[in-house]
Amino acid sequence: MTQSYCILGNPNVGKTSLFNALTGSYEYIGNWSGVTVEKKVGKLKDNVGDLVDLPGIYDLSPISKDETVVTDYLMSTSFTGMINIIDACQLKRNLNLTIQLMELNKPMIIGLNMIDVATQRGIKINYQALMRKLKVPVFPIVARKAKGTHSLLGELNYLEPHQRRAFKINYGTEIETAIQQICSIIKRLRFIAIQYLIDNVQIYQELDAMILEQLEPIKRKLSNATEQSTRQRIEAVRNDYINQLLEDIVEYPEEDKQFFTSKVDR
Numbered sequence: 001m002t003q004s005y006c007i008l009g010n011p012n013v014g015k016t017s018l019f020n021a022l023t024g025s026y027e028y029i030g031n032w033s034g035v036t037v038e039k040k041v042g043k044l045k046d047n048v049g050d051l052v053d054l055p056g057i058y059d060l061s062p063i064s065k066d067e068t069v070v071t072d073y074l075m076s077t078s079f080t081g082m083i084n085i086i087d088a089c090q091l092k093r094n095l096n097l098t099i100q101l102m103e104l105n106k107p108m109i110i111g112l113n114m115i116d117v118a119t120q121r122g123i124k125i126n127y128q129a130l131m132r133k134l135k136v137p138v139f140p141i142v143a144r145k146a147k148g149t150h151s152l153l154g155e156l157n158y159l160e161p162h163q164r165r166a167f168k169i170n171y172g173t174e175i176e177t178a179i180q181q182i183c184s185i186i187k188r189l190r191f192i193a194i195q196y197l198i199d200n201v202q203i204y205q206e207l208d209a210m211i212l213e214q215l216e217p218i219k220r221k222l223s224n225a226t227e228q229s230t231r232q233r234i235e236a237v238r239n240d241y242i243n244q245l246l247e248d249i250v251e252y253p254e255e256d257k258q259f260f261t262s263k264v265d266r
Contacts, residue, residue, distance in 0.1 A: 003049030004078075005156060008070065008101060009085035010094050011056035014113040017143035018085050019053045022153055032069045048156050049080065060100045061200040061231075071195075071202040074104060081107035081159035083152070085143070088118035088125055091250055095242045098134075102167040103191045107159040108136050111152055115140040122253035130249050135167070171237050175230065178222045185214050197222065198231040 007022075009015045023042030027050065032039045040053040054073060055066035062068040084101055086094040101108060112127055131138040137155050141148035168190070170176060175197070182193035186207060195203045197219060204212065222230050 003080040003156075004052065005044070005049060005081050005083060005159075006052040006054050006073065006079055007083045007085060008054050008097070009056060010058055010087065010090075010097060013056070013085050013087040013090075013094065014143040015053065015056055015085050018083070018111055018113065018141070018149065019051060021143055021146040021149040023051055035065045035069060037065050037069050044156070045153060048153060051083075052079070058097060060097070061195065061198050062202055068202060071200065075202060075206055081109065081156065083109050083111060085111045085113050088112050088115045088140070089121060089123060091125065092242055092246060095245070096238065099169070099238050099241065102134070102136070103169070103194060105167055105189070105191070109152060109155055109159070110134070110136055110138045111143070111149075112138055112140045113143050115148075116142050124251040126249050130245075133245055133249070169237060169241050171234055174222060174225055175233060178218050181218050182215055186211055194234065198234055
């Protein structure tokens with residue numbers, strides 16, 4: 001059976017360059033079903049498998065056609081593993097998507113792209129420490145020159161499609177209680193419960209109407225607990241997690257520190 005991988009990342013992080021570096025040929029170019037969003041599938045070099053180039057997105061909770069395509073793919077398609085490409089110069093901003101992908105607890109590799117540009121700007125990243133913290137392989141790469149991409153390609157051979165990682169962010173007692181209650185009803189992954197709580201419209205299509213009716217009181221109770229929306233609370237916890245994650249991982253030039261470490265915005 002052919003192994004299948006997907007590549008994900010924010011817009012303009014070098015995803016196309018990495019796709020081209022990893023694939024020897026295009027197998028298919030067209031549109032995703034029902035939308036005018038380009039779909040590219042390529043054959044990975046060394047007969048490793050197929051690579052699906054997913055649209056660049058910032059978030060898994062869809063507000064655009066591109067984000068809808070990605071969420072639908074992750075929910076409805078069987079794949080061996082994910083390649084998450086990150087811009088080394090925008091590490092904090094890019095990690096917002098990375099954290100959401102990790103909550104799927106499916107096999108993943110991170111390509112830390114534009115590491116040469118980051119170095120030129122005086123940004124120092126301890127990618128090995130980042131790898132230890134996230135427990136995910138991290139490869140520094142320069143996708144447009146195909147540097148480091150062969151090592152990343154080789155790592156794909158070690159990904160197991162049914163391998164589960166135990167990644168979990170604690171969102172606090174109230175939200176965690178709601179997540180547990182939802183999981184007990186839907187009998188599905190924790191990821192689904194979290195995405196339901198942040199109003200991911202694609203999740204509503206995944207769940208039966210009778211199930212949604214049972215879940216509504218849980219969401220309503222949580223929403224009434226504070227003035228902040230549940231989505232805002234979850235995003236704030238993620239932001240704090242990323243800040244702590246990067247404390248001893250990345251060092252910015254003093255004059256640029258405030259710019260690079262500012263709050264993640266969509």
